[in-house]
Every structure is written in structure tokens, then in C-alpha cells.
Amino acid sequence: MLKSERIVAVDLFCGAGGLTYGLERAGINVKLGIDIDPACAHPIEKNSKAKFLQADVATLDGSVVENVFAGAKFTLLAGCAPCQPFSTYSRAAKQKHGIGAGEARSEEWRLVEYFGKLIRSTQPDLITMENVPPLALQPVFKEFLDGLEGYFVDWKIVECSNIGLPQTRKRLVLIASKLGPISIPEFALPKKTTKSVIGNLPAIAAGAHDPYDRLHRASKLSSTNLKRIQHSLPGGTWRDWPDDLRSSCHVKESGATYPSVYGRMKWDAPGPTITTQCFGYGNGRFGHPEQDRAISLREAAMLQGFPRSYSFIPDEEAVSFAKVGRLIGNAVPVTLGKVLGDLLVEHVKLYTERH
Template identity: 75%
Template sequence: MQEDKIVAVDLFCGAGGLTYGLEAAGISVTLGIDIDPHCAHAIEANSKAKFLQADVAELDAAVVKEALRGGDFKLLAGCAPCQPFSTYSRAAKRKHGESAGDGRSEDWRLAEHFGNIIRKVQPDIVTMENVPPFAQQEVFKTFLEALEGYWVDWRLIECTLIGLPQTRKRLVLIASKLGPIEIPNFDLPRKTVRSIIGELPRINAGGVDPDDRLHKASRLSSINMERIRSSVAGGTWRDWPEHLLLSCHTKVSGATYPSVYGRMEWDSPAPTITTQCFGYGNGRFGHPEQDRAISLREAAMLQGFPQDYSFLPEDEIVSFSKVGRLIGNAVPVTLGTVIGRFIKQHVAEYRSANDTDGM
């Protein structure tokens, strides 16, 4: 019997981590949609999907319906931007005396717009992933209301358990019209920083690999060079001599940020890769042994992207902030692949239970 074709649209597609992962699992993604035009190259250069620059809040559901034509089953996938829920974002707001959010910002409402599209399109399957705090927000309840008529399951997934070398937790939801669905407890072989980036060529702070312009590390000031040379893998700024400490480290509040200016460990997973992962002072983003922060390529590979993944045209200058944002905001490719394989298994089980051919 011929395998069923699952056709998907990726809302909030970003740099294509979810799209690439779903394709790796054998799902046909026809369209990636994002408001950011810088996502176009990454989607179209690395996948078979077309890119549409559009604001999901104003998106015509007919566009999604058309993109889902031609398959045996229709999948609507997406990750609404999670800045309002992220620990990093909320801490930054508190630092500047701003409210951590009241749940009604336009970014939060993007999940509601996602729900509105579900109501209009009525795909066979929906998958959504986001940061864990999303589950405690009122907007999550509103999103669940959009799934009336679906069997729904969601859970928090620790990414080290799905084969991603990163201590990243994600909320994953899958809804199906085909029948009851239960996301399994994953426990795949663990991967480490060494297993992913251990073979990449050595580069210096401020240097770049002549064969890969994304294997590029940010410059370090002279004092930060002293600091990283005094840092040990898995250690903290508490390992430094006193003259290298920042003023915030001498305050009681500084004790709550031990991983800032830290090095990764070779034989452990990386910390959560953020949009600022190319900066040594932005977290535990120091290379395990080389005196520099991780490169953009290393960050992408720790997010599950293959080593040859293209984030920008060859004639475009590499911008740490632009590429870092694409990498840090991406759905990890590994997570997309695991979700895709589970959806394919669910569809196969449905077909097996309901196939009357030959009876």
C-alpha cells in the first residue's frame, strides 16, 4: 500500500527549523509563512517549501487552504513568537523597570490568530510548540478552545531526551481529528557538545573559518579575553581573580547569574541557545576550550541544523545579530523531526485501523 502523503504549512516559520525537521521525517511542507523577510532565503534554500512574507494576524485563511491542497492529510504547524513568555525577555523587562507582561500584548495574541486560522482551515492535524510558561497563560486556554472537535495532547519535552544536545524545554501540543493521540515519553540517546561541534576547525575570537563564513566568532575585548582565559568548562565567574569581576558580581543580586560569562562543557549538553548566543557575556556561551564564544555555525548545529544549512545569500554580509536571531528563535530541527515522525506514525495507525481495502 502506498504511503499517505501529509501536506503541511508552517506558520511563524522563522529560519525553517520546524520545516526542515518535518521534511526530514517525510512530511511535505509546501509553504512557510513569517512576517520577517529575512526568513525567505533560509526556507527556500534549504527546503522544498515556498516562503510567504505575511502577518499571521492579517493572513487570509484561503491562502493556507490552497497550500494544503493535494495531500491525503493536512497538517498546520507553527510556533507563535514566545518573547512575552521567555525567562530571558521577562528578566530583561524587570531589569529596565518594565512590566513582565499582562498577557495581552500583540505577540501574545499571535497564538489567538493561530487559533482563528485553525477554525477556518480545519486541518486534520495541528501541532504547536512554545516555551513552557505558555501553558500557564490565559491565551493558552483560548488556543485550546480553537481545537474544539480535535483530540488534543500536550506536554513539556526536555530536549536532551529527544537527541538534541541542549538543555531546552519546550511545550509541544498535537491535535488530531483522526482519533485519540498521546505524545510519548521520549528517551532517545543523549548527545553532547563534543558530539556535535567537536570536529569543527579551530578559530580565534574575531576569526572566521575560510571555508565556512558562518563558523565565525565575535571579537572579545582585552578584559573579556582575560576573563575567558580564567574560565574553566562548566565553571562560573567565581573562578576569576578579583580584578576581573564586574561590579554586578560583587552585589548580592549577582549571585543569581552564575552562568553568565561561562564556558560550555564538552561532554554535557549546551545551555538553551538564544538569539544572543554569539556573545560570551550573554550566558554560558564560551567555547569549552578555545578562548572565544561559540560561532554562529556551532550555535546552529547545537539547534539541530546540518553543517551546510544556509541562513543568508552568499552575497550578503554575515551579521551576528541577524543570523543569531534566526538561529536562537528557530524551532530546533531535531524537535521538528521527532514531532514529524510521531505524526506520521499516528496517521499510519489511523489508516491501518480504518483501511477497508481488500476486505
């Protein structure tokens, strides 16, 4: 493995540290994580060697990044600019800059533009970005690519189940280098199943938690939803329920297009895309494969590639499903961070061998 000190990185929009943690596992020295959300300070500084800076990337002075890069043999600017119009980062940035609801659509992709500006001002040797696939269809993405003058660039839509992440999740992945040609391979790693990742966690009931891990905690279920999940089959839909358990939206023609709502996962397949609302049984296919509850916060984190010991909040802080769910659902999967880190480390190794 390449010595970590030789690649120094800054993680923009670092969130709970999934990308930082993955890059560190690949041997990259992530010195700074930057995010507008103060809740990201604990997971970044508790689980990695990086320092945290609460800042708005839209107004960040490039000298902050340049100071971190000073003296480094190779530099990496990494990040996932939030592009969901209702993400925590986007809401906060819009409020700060006085952007109203009517302008939200046009501003939705602006953080990608700010990322590009920081690249041009700091000129890192290496770049990696991951984002939602619809970004590829936006004019701002072409502008981003056009701004990478002097870089060798490759990007593609990656199915995360092919890199060993137990999720059916597609992400736009980009890597760029000043050192030489670089490419993203066609990944075909063995698929991990839901059972292989969370199958050994202790059984808990809806509304309960593991006394030895307070994040292995499941949300409560109403009496109706408890009956619903008891009638739900792994991989099935609400159509498996008796008619009297179906809600009014299910019997409408429009409801037929959402079969995975109130669904159970399957043990022998990857799970669904983990979202910020993954702790709620009615928010997607987030029902546990065999226990009558939604997946726990810990299970959601592990399906994102985080180790079982990963700390998202201080020990003395009460567990909030909304807060921890947001940190987990918005995170770059650790597995993806590790894969990207491995690519970059190998790329730099080949470059140094030639020079």
C-alpha cells in the same frame, strides 16, 4: 516511511525553517512557510522544498492556507507562535497594529490566539505547536485548547535533551488530530553532548572565521573578556576569576543569581538553551569548552540541530552576527521538528492501516 505527498503542511511563524526542515526529514511535504520577517525567505527556500510567504499571521486570510491544502490526502498546520515580548515578530506586529509599550504585556500571547483562529477556519487534519513553557499558565492557552473542538489533543513540557538535542531546553509541545487518539510519549533518547555535535569543527580564534565556512565565525573579545575566558573553567562561573576581573555587577548581591553569565560549556554535557544572543560570551554560558572565544554562529546552529551545510543568508550577503544570531536563536530546533514529524507520520500510518 509514509510518502511525503500524503501529508501536506503549512508552517506558520516559520522563521529560519527549523520546524520545516525537521518535518521534511520525517517525510512530510511542507509546501509553505509563512513569517513576517523577510530574512526568513532565503533559509526556507534554499534548504527546503517549501515556498515562503512574507505575511502577518495576525491578519492572514485563511484561504491562503486552504489553497495549499486543496487536494491533499492529509493536512497539517504547524507553527511556533513567538511569545517573547521582545521577539522580532512580536515587535513588528505591535508596531504595525499600533500597540504601545504599555500594552505589550497583554498582547504578548495574542499570536497564539491568531493561530487558533486559523485552525478553526481551515480545519486541518493535524496540528502541531511548540512554544515556551510559561504559555501553559496563560488564559490564552486554555482558550486555545477549548477551541480545538473535534480534535484529539495531547500536550506536555518536553526536555529537549531527552529527544537527542544537545541543549538543556524545555518546550511546550502540542499535537492534535481529527483522525483518532494521539499522544506524546515520554522521551528518553540518548543525550547528545556538546562535543559529539561541534567537537570536530576547526579551531578558530575570537574575531576570526573558518575560510571554508564563513558562518563558523566567532565574535571579537575585549582584552578584559579574553582574560576572563582564559580563567573560565568548563561548567564553571565568573567566581573562578581573580577579583580584579570581576565586574561591579558581580560583586553586588543581585549579581550572585546569574552564575552562568560569562560561562564556558562542557564537552561531556548538553549545551545551554541557544538564544538570539548566543554568539556573545557575556550573554550566558556560551563560551567554547576549550577555545578562548564564544561559540561560532555555525556551532550555535548545529546545537539547534541544523546540518553543517545549512544556509541562513545568501552567499553574496555580508555576515551579520545580529541577523544570523536572531535566525538561529528564534528557530524551532530541527531535532524537535523531526521528532514531531515522526509522531505524526506514524499516527497517519496507523490510521490508514485501520481504514
